[in-house]
Amino acid sequence: MTEVEARAVPVTPEVQRTGFRAVADVDVLATTTTPHVFVGDARHVPLADSSVDLIVTSPPYFNKRNYDVDGQIGLERTPAAYVESLMECLRDWRRVLRPTGSIFLNIGDSFHRKSLANIPARLELAAGDEGWLVRNRIIWTKDRGMPEPARNRLTSRHEYILHLTQDDTYYYDIHGYSMRFGKGANPGDVWPMNPERNMGRHLAPFPSELVRRAITLACPERVCGECGEPRRRIVERTAELDPERPQARRAMELAKAAGLTAAHFAAIRATGVSDAGKALRTQTGTGKNSLAVQVLAAEAKHALGGYFREFTFARRRTVGWSDCGHDNLRPGVVLDPFVGTGTTVCVASEMSRTGIGTDLHPHWP
Numbered sequence: 001m002t003e004v005e006a007r008a009v010p011v012t013p014e015v016q017r018t019g020f021r022a023v024a025d026v027d028v029l030a031t032t033t034t035p036h037v038f039v040g041d042a043r044h045v046p047l048a049d050s051s052v053d054l055i056v057t058s059p060p061y062f063n064k065r066n067y068d069v070d071g072q073i074g075l076e077r078t079p080a081a082y083v084e085s086l087m088e089c090l091r092d093w094r095r096v097l098r099p100t101g102s103i104f105l106n107i108g109d110s111f112h113r114k115s116l117a118n119i120p121a122r123l124e125l126a127a128g129d130e131g132w133l134v135r136n137r138i139i140w141t142k143d144r145g146m147p148e149p150a151r152n153r154l155t156s157r158h159e160y161i162l163h164l165t166q167d168d169t170y171y172y173d174i175h176g177y178s179m180r181f182g183k184g185a186n187p188g189d190v191w192p193m194n195p196e197r198n199m200g201r202h203l204a205p206f207p208s209e210l211v212r213r214a215i216t217l218a219c220p221e222r223v224c225g226e227c228g229e230p231r232r233r234i235v236e237r238t239a240e241l242d243p244e245r246p247q248a249r250r251a252m253e254l255a256k257a258a259g260l261t262a263a264h265f266a267a268i269r270a271t272g273v274s275d276a277g278k279a280l281r282t283q284t285g286t287g288k289n290s291l292a293v294q295v296l297a298a299e300a301k302h303a304l305g306g307y308f309r310e311f312t313f314a315r316r317r318t319v320g321w322s323d324c325g326h327d328n329l330r331p332g333v334v335l336d337p338f339v340g341t342g343t344t345v346c347v348a349s350e351m352s353r354t355g356i357g358t359d360l361h362p363h364w365p
Contacts, residue, residue, distance in 0.1 A: 033331050035345035035355040041071060042337035043088045045358055047096045050228065052356075053171070053332040054219035055093055056344045058106035058206050059086060062119050069360045079110075079117040083126050089337060090127060090164075096335065098223075100171045100230055104214040106140065106206055108159040120160040127164055135170075136163040139190045140210065161191070161210065163218075170218065171230045175316055177217045183242070185313070205340060211347040215334060219353055225328040232322040239265045240315045251310035258303035267296035268311045330354075 040046050042059070060067065060074030062082040067074075073089075076082040093103060110117050124134050138161035148155045174186060181187050193207045220230030239255070239262065241248035255264075270293050301308045331354045336344035339357025348355030 033349045033352055033354055035342065035349045035357070037339055037342065037345060037357040037359065039360070040358040041360060042073070042358060043085070043092055045092055045096050045335070045337055047335070047356065049095050050098050051333060052093075052096045052335045053098055053101050053223060053230065053353075054215065055097065055101070055103040055105075055335045055337065056211050056214045057103075057336045057338045058340075059089070059338050061108050062110040062117060063112065064110060067361055071360055079112055079119060079122060083119065083122045086123055087126050087130065090130070090132065093335075093337065094132075094166065097166065098228055099166060100169060100220075100228075101166070102135075102170050102172075102214075102218040103162075103164040104138075104210075104218065105162045105164065106159060106210065107162060109156070120162065124162060127162075131166070132164045133167065134162060135165055136161075136189050138163065141190060141192045142194050143192075144194055161214075171220050171232065172218055173216065173220075173233055175233055175235050175318070177213070180216055181213060205343055208343055208347050211344050212351065215348060215351050215353060219332040219334055219348075221332060221352055222329040223332050224324045224326050225330045226326040227324050229322075229324040230332065231329070233318055234320040234322060235316040236319050237265075237269065238315050238317055239311065240317075241310055241313070242315070247307060248310055251304060251307035254304050254307055255300075255311070258300075260300055260303060264296050264300045265311050265314065267293045268300050268308065269314070271297045 140159045334348035336357045339359045345355030
């Protein structure tokens with residue numbers, strides 16, 4: 001492994017450029033939340049195998065800008081060649097990503113020969129063909145954006161964020177994410193965020209909130225330095241509803257007056273939003289809809305009437321964290337192979353993770 005070139009010019013005041021010799025020093029970087037940035041190629045990330053928990057990045061878009069640096073991605077002659085450049089990156093990122101890791105890749109479309117090039121779709125298909133799971137196609141919507149001179153089409157106000165994983169055992173904290181961004185409910189795959197003002201020379205920084213959402217969802221705060229197992233949230237259901245909703249308040253009042261127990265609430269969840277009909281027909285053989293459960297659900301339905309379904313959406317609460325048995329915890333590691341202005345690594349640091357970035361360009365911002 002060749003030495004990674006180091007520069008004295010900081011990406012931001014909070015980011016430290018380093019001259020670490022990559023593989024030998026990754027474990028040193030992972031013991032701190034101080035961001036570090038290397039000058040290097042995203043197709044050959046100078047990190048050890050299985051050393052990264054989450055990749056959040058936005059590559060240069062196809063035929064959008066010339067960053068005047070040798071080896072840059074984005075100026076390929078055809079959409080197919082551009083997607084192949086990104087696939088080169090994904091092949092190396094698979095190496096550095098832990099089995100429990102994820103990639104959140106922000107990509108927009110471009111025009112080629114006066115037609116949309118369908119870059120996100122091409123990339124999804126290529127990634128799927130090489131074994132990646134495309135877990136979500138998130139739509140990033142914007143009220144405003146870069147002005148466009150076109151007069152015969154609509155201005156684009158959305159981009160894509162592809163969530164890629166190696167298999168279905170990846171770390172994912174939907175509870176923590178829902179509590180932070182959805183008031184307890186799964187907020188869905190449309191993320192409304194406007195670009196942030198940036199006075200640096202990089203023309204296309206993405207918003208800090210994009211990174212916060214990805215880290216909250218898919219990067220553990222602590223990972224075992226011995227076995228690599230992330231600490232996962234342990235949650236349990238409660239009988240608590242959202243008191244701000246009038247229907248929920250009334251449901252809780254009726255449940256209290258009727259003296260409903262935890263067993264009643266469990267029976268409500270077992271029968272689900274389809275009451276005692278469809279759920280009883282489709283969930284047989286699991287024990288969830290035994291005769292005793294049916295009786296409890298009927299009692300709850302009698303007491304609650306039309307408010308019965310409210311308790312199928314009862315809140316969950318954190319009761320602890322998983323423990324692999326080792327006493328060697330370190331921060332989760334977030335990598336941005338196209339680090340640009342350093343948004344990803346700085347947000348990672350703010351969220352008590354280790355942020356590591358690489359970029360071909362040595363002088364931003």
